[in-house]
Amino acid sequence: MEEQGKLQVLICGAGAAGLTLAIDLARRGLSFRIIEKLDRPFGGSRGKGIQPRTQEVFEDLGIIDRIVAAGGLYPALREYSEDDSYIEKSMGEPRDPSPDVPYFIPLMIPQFRTEEVMRERLAELGHRVDFGCELIGFEQEVGGVRARLKKGAREELVHVSYLVGADGGRSFVRSVLGIDFPGQALGMRAIVADVGLSGLDRAAWHQFNNGDMARVAMICPLAGTDLFQIQAPVPMEGDPDLAAEGLERMITERTGRSDIKISSVSWASAYVMSARLADRYRVNRTFLVGDAAHIHPPTGGQGLNTSVQDAYNLGWKLAAVLSGAPDALLDTYEEERRPIAADVLGLSTRLLAGHRRQGGMRRGGDTHQLDIDYSGSSLSYNGSARDARFHAGKRMPDATLTGAAGQPRRLFDVLTGPHWTLLMSAQDYRPAVAAREGLRAVTVGHRAELRDPSNELGLTEGGFLLIRPDGYVGATFDATGCHSVNDYLARCFPLPTPERQ
Numbered sequence: 001m002e003e004q005g006k007l008q009v010l011i012c013g014a015g016a017a018g019l020t021l022a023i024d025l026a027r028r029g030l031s032f033r034i035i036e037k038l039d040r041p042f043g044g045s046r047g048k049g050i051q052p053r054t055q056e057v058f059e060d061l062g063i064i065d066r067i068v069a070a071g072g073l074y075p076a077l078r079e080y081s082e083d084d085s086y087i088e089k090s091m092g093e094p095r096d097p098s099p100d101v102p103y104f105i106p107l108m109i110p111q112f113r114t115e116e117v118m119r120e121r122l123a124e125l126g127h128r129v130d131f132g133c134e135l136i137g138f139e140q141e142v143g144g145v146r147a148r149l150k151k152g153a154r155e156e157l158v159h160v161s162y163l164v165g166a167d168g169g170r171s172f173v174r175s176v177l178g179i180d181f182p183g184q185a186l187g188m189r190a191i192v193a194d195v196g197l198s199g200l201d202r203a204a205w206h207q208f209n210n211g212d213m214a215r216v217a218m219i220c221p222l223a224g225t226d227l228f229q230i231q232a233p234v235p236m237e238g239d240p241d242l243a244a245e246g247l248e249r250m251i252t253e254r255t256g257r258s259d260i261k262i263s264s265v266s267w268a269s270a271y272v273m274s275a276r277l278a279d280r281y282r283v284n285r286t287f288l289v290g291d292a293a294h295i296h297p298p299t300g301g302q303g304l305n306t307s308v309q310d311a312y313n314l315g316w317k318l319a320a321v322l323s324g325a326p327d328a329l330l331d332t333y334e335e336e337r338r339p340i341a342a343d344v345l346g347l348s349t350r351l352l353a354g355h356r357r358q359g360g361m362r363r364g365g366d367t368h369q370l371d372i373d374y375s376g377s378s379l380s381y382n383g384s385a386r387d388a389r390f391h392a393g394k395r396m397p398d399a400t401l402t403g404a405a406g407q408p409r410r411l412f413d414v415l416t417g418p419h420w421t422l423l424m425s426a427q428d429y430r431p432a433v434a435a436r437e438g439l440r441a442v443t444v445g446h447r448a449e450l451r452d453p454s455n456e457l458g459l460t461e462g463g464f465l466l467i468r469p470d471g472y473v474g475a476t477f478d479a480t481g482c483h484s485v486n487d488y489l490a491r492c493f494p495l496p497t498p499e500r501q
C-alpha cells in the first residue's frame with residue numbers, strides 16, 4: 001500500500017458541498033485533496049435552485065457571473081386544469097432590487113452545471129477532483145486522521161490533519177463515526193428525470209394535476225440546456241420505468257396528452273423522501289457537511305444551498321485553526337450550522353405538506369436564506385449600543401459607498417476574499433487597530449478611505465463593525481472598543497504562542 005506525506009485536509013465527496021470547501025481551501029493556500037468515488041462527474045439536474053444567499057457566497061468564491069450566465073431564471077408556473085385550460089403564477093413573491101440585496105431572485109441552473117463551474121474554478125486555483133477514488137476506512141489519531149483510499153485495484157494510506165465527510169445522504173464517514181441520523185420517512189416517493197422532450201414550450205414550468213398526489217406531473221425546462229426535468233410522485237412499492245418509453249407512458253396517462261413525446265433520458269432516479277439530521281457534525285478531527293449531515297424533501301430548493309453554506313462556514317474556521325487559532329473555533333461550526341439545518345428540515349417538510357394539501361410550488365422569502373442568523377452563536381458579540389443598525393450574527397448587507405477619490409465602491413467588493421473586515425468610523429485613513437495578516441481594516445468617514453454618503457452603514461462616531469470571512473457580522477464595538485476588538489480577534493486568529501496543528 002502506498003503512503004503519502006501529510007496533507008492538511010481530505011475532502012471526501014465532490015458534490016456541491018465538497019467542491020465549495022475545496023475552492024475555499026484552495027484560495028486560502030491550504031494543502032488538501034478532494035476525492036470522489038464516481039469515475040466521472042455526476043450528471044443529474046437535481047438541486048437546480050440557487051437561492052439569493054448562495055449567490056452572494058458564489059460572488060465571494062468568484063463564480064457568480066459564470067453561474068448566472070450558465071443558468072437562467074425560473075419561468076412562470078403553469079397549472080393546467082382537467083379541460084387543458086391553465087393559469088400562470090410566478091414562483092416566488094416579487095421583490096424590488098435594493099442596494100443591500102444585490103441578488104434577490106432565485107436562479108435556476110442544473111446541479112451538474114453548477115458543479116462543472118465549481119470544478120473549473122478549482123482548476124483555476126490549481127486543484128482537481130480525484131475521480132474514481134473512494135474512502136474505504138479511516139482512524140482518528142493524535143494530531144490527525146489516517147485514511148484508506150481505493151483507486152481501481154490500488155490502495156493508498158493518507159495522513160491528514162482533518163477529514164471532511166462531504167459524502168452525501170448515505171455518508172460513509174457518518175457511519176464510521178457512528179453518528180446517529182434520526183428523523184422520519186415522509187411516506188412519499190418521487191422520480192426525477194432529465195429528458196429530451198417535445199410538445200411543451202420552454203416558457204413555463206408545466207404542472208398537471210396539482211394537489212392530486214397520485215397523478216401530479218411537473219415538467220420544467222432546465223435553464224441553460226435543451227432538457228426538461230420531470231418530477232412526479234410514484235407509489236412506494238415497485239420499480240418505476242425510467243426509460244424514455246416508460247416516462248412517456250406515465251406523462252400521457254397523467255396529462256391525457258399524446259403530443260408530449262420523450263426522445264431521450266440523460267439521467268433519472270427514484271427516491272424516497274425523508275427528513276433527517278445528524279446528531280453531531282464533528283467528532284475530533286472529522287466533520288460532516290452537506291447532505292451527509294442533513295437530508296430533507298426538495299420542496300423549497302434548500303438542500304444544495306444549505307450544503308454549500310455548511311462548507312462556506314467550515315472553510316475559514318479550518319484555515320484559521322490550521323494556522324494556529326484556538327481549536328474551539330471549530331466547535332462553532334456545529335453550533336452555528338446544525339440549528340440552521342433543523343430549521344430547513346422544518347421549512348421543507350411544511351412546504352411538502354402544503355404541496356400535498358393544496359398543490360402548487362410557491363416559495364416565499366423564507367427560502368432565500370438571506371435571513372440566516374448566527375445571533376445565538378458564541379462567536380457573536382454585541383459591544384455597541386442596542387439600537388445599532390447591525391447586530392452580531394446577522395448577514396452583513398451590501399451598501400453603495402464611495403472610495404476616497406469619489407469612485408463608486410460596493411461594500412461587497414471590500415468584503416470579497418478570505419479575510420476578515422474591520423470597518424471603523426474615523427476622521428482620516430489611519431486605522432485604530434493594528435494591521436495583522438488576514439484582517440482588512442478599513443476606515444469610514446468624511447476624510448477616510450471609504451465614504452458612506454447615504455449613511456447606509458450608519459457607523460456611530462468611533463464605532464467598529466467586524467465582519468467575518470463568511471459575510472456575517474462577528475462583533476460590534478463602540479468608541480471604547482479598541483481593546484475588545486483585539487480580545488475578540490484572539491479567539492479567531494493565531495494565538496501569540498501558537499499551539500500549531
Ligand SMILES: Cc1cc2nc3c(=O)[nH]c(=O)nc-3n(C[C@H](O)[C@H](O)[C@H](O)COP(=O)(O)OP(=O)(O)OC[C@H]3O[C@@H](n4cnc5c(N)ncnc54)[C@H](O)[C@@H]3O)c2cc1C
Pocket residue numbers: 012013014015016017018035036037038042046047048049050111133134135136166167168169171172192271289290291292298300301302303304305306307
Ligand atoms: C429531486 C431533487 C431536487 C432537488 N432540488 C434542489 C433544489 O432545487 N435546491 C437545492 O438546494 N437542493 C435540491 N436538492 C438537494 C441537492 O441535490 C443536495 O442537497 C445536494 O446534492 C447535496 O450536496 P452534497 O455535496 O452534500 O452531496 P452529494 O451531491 O450527494 O455529493 C456527495 C458525493 O460524495 C461521493 N461519495 C460518497 N461516498 C464516498 C466515498 N466513500 N468516497 C469518495 N466519494 C464518496 C458521492 O459519489 C457524491 O458524488 C434536490 C434533490 C433532489 C433529489
